Amino acid sequence: xxxxxxxxxxxxxxxxxxxxxxxxxxxxxxxxxxxxxxxxxxxxxxxxxxxxxxxxxxxxxxxxxxxxxxxxxxxxxxxxxxxxxxxxxxxxxxxxxxxxxxxxxxxxxxxxxxxxxxxxxxxxxxxx
Numbered sequence: 038x039x040x041x042x043x044x045x046x047x048x049x050x051x052x053x054x055x056x057x058x059x060x061x062x063x064x065x066x067x068x069x070x071x072x073x074x075x076x077x078x079x080x081x082x083x084x085x086x087x088x089x090x091x092x093x094x095x096x097x098x099x100x101x102x103x104x105x106x107x108x109x110x111x112x113x114x115x116x117x118x119x120x121x122x123x124x125x126x127x128x129x130x131x132x133x134x135x136x137x138x139x140x141x142x143x144x145x146x147x148x149x150x151x152x153x154x155x156x157x158x159x160x161x162x163x164x165x
Contacts, residue, residue, distance in 0.1 A: 042117040077124040089118040102155050
């Protein structure tokens with residue numbers, strides 16, 4: 038990760054934690070899971086760009102509407118953006134065994150229903 042680009046505050050929050058790079062997803066940013074014996078966070082870092090800024094704003098907006106990761110820290114430092122979020126409980130659908138496909142599909146359908154239930158009349162984002 039880009040630890041040399043972290044502010045002293047972010048570096049202190051991550052001190053002593055192990056970083057496991059993530060290769061899941063389509064983001065152009067670097068993503069790492071930071072773990073200690075009692076905490077786990079995901080950090081998304083990259084050159085300052087609208088992608089990370091928008092994710093930060095969307096997570097804040099959704100925080101009282103859906104179970105989403107909590108934004109722990111946000112910063113733009115030395116031309117880089119860093120978004121630190123809590124790790125959500127559970128297992129990613131892509132990591133579920135094939136034997137659990139029916140349960141996985143049911144959980145995904147439930148998640149889609151939750152998304153559809155969000156009142157977007159006052160949504161500040163124009164994502165079309």
